[in-house]
Amino acid sequence: MTASPPLSRYPVPAIADLPEDIRARILEVQDKAGFVPNVFLTLAHRPDEFRAFFAYHDALMLKEEGGLSKGEREMIVVATSGANQCLYCVVAHGAILRIYEKKPTLADQVAVNYRKADITPRQRAMLDFALKVCEASAEVGDADFAALAKHGFSHEDAWDIAAITAFFGLSNRMANTISMRPNEEFYLMGRVPKAK
Template sequence: MAYLKTLSAVDHAQAQGAQKEMLDTALKQVGFIPNMYANMVNAPALLGTYLSGYARFRAESGFAPAEQEVVFLAISMANGCTYCAAAHSMIADKMSGVPGPVLQAIRQGQPIPDAKLSALYELTQELVHTNGRPAQSRLDAYLQAGYSEQSILYIVLATAVKVLSNYSNHAFGTQVDDRFSAYKLA
């Protein structure tokens, strides 16, 4: 349920100053203004921080695109963000090469049929659920799957980025964009 009652999405045509700059950047990056961005830009620093952190995670994490989507989906599912779960499901399916059975398992809360991606998903979810204090056994499974300790810090970065978007979507009750509405969770 949305709890911000007096703020509304910023119309790109009406935006000025920092809001316009941020929305222009978003338009160049993704080809449209997602509803989430139009809401977040009410506080330009919020959207700017989100876009910067998101881009740096994508560019610097060392995770393959499919792994990046598994991380974003794990966080969004843990935080109950239906908007981001839909968006990242579409990206996972159409752009990042997440295997269909893996995406289906994530969306249905079932065991993931890929040991490495499962270890990544499980550690990410546990980091969210434990406020960054996972069990040693979960860390061991993650490291044994072939991931590095440094990569855990990039999961922390992704978590921070997704908290910005997930919590903003909760605050606004952001409607899922038509472009990925087919991926809304039932």
């Protein structure tokens, strides 16, 4: 039997050794999810950056206002993380996407080729914009905003799409650089309906 690969190329601190606020956040996530996603453990290597990362994450992904659903926010993460070849974010956020949308195959479709995924034309336009921000942000122009507006997205929604894409571009690059491994639990989440 081969040993499991390490969670990161960098030291992963013990939860007991973390600053109180970070330890409390991790234990809260563990209580809710039943496990600790590896992103919390690996980024705790640098506590100040951990705090900044999750503050911005929460501002983008947990806000209630705006024209994007939580599932659509996760679609952006999965599609752009697929383009950036980030194993951790595709697997972890793919699990969240499957749960939010209650569609067990959607995350795989979006990660590989969102243009062939079972999504609405509105969501396709959203992901067209996100992928342009991801791969060619210098080329974003008025026509891209007009294409979004045709599908009911506001200027503020465009900001959200771009900000989520940009933030997870950072996340993807750090996850790839430190070789962050997805938790095994993520692979099965949302694939089979829960027994009632």
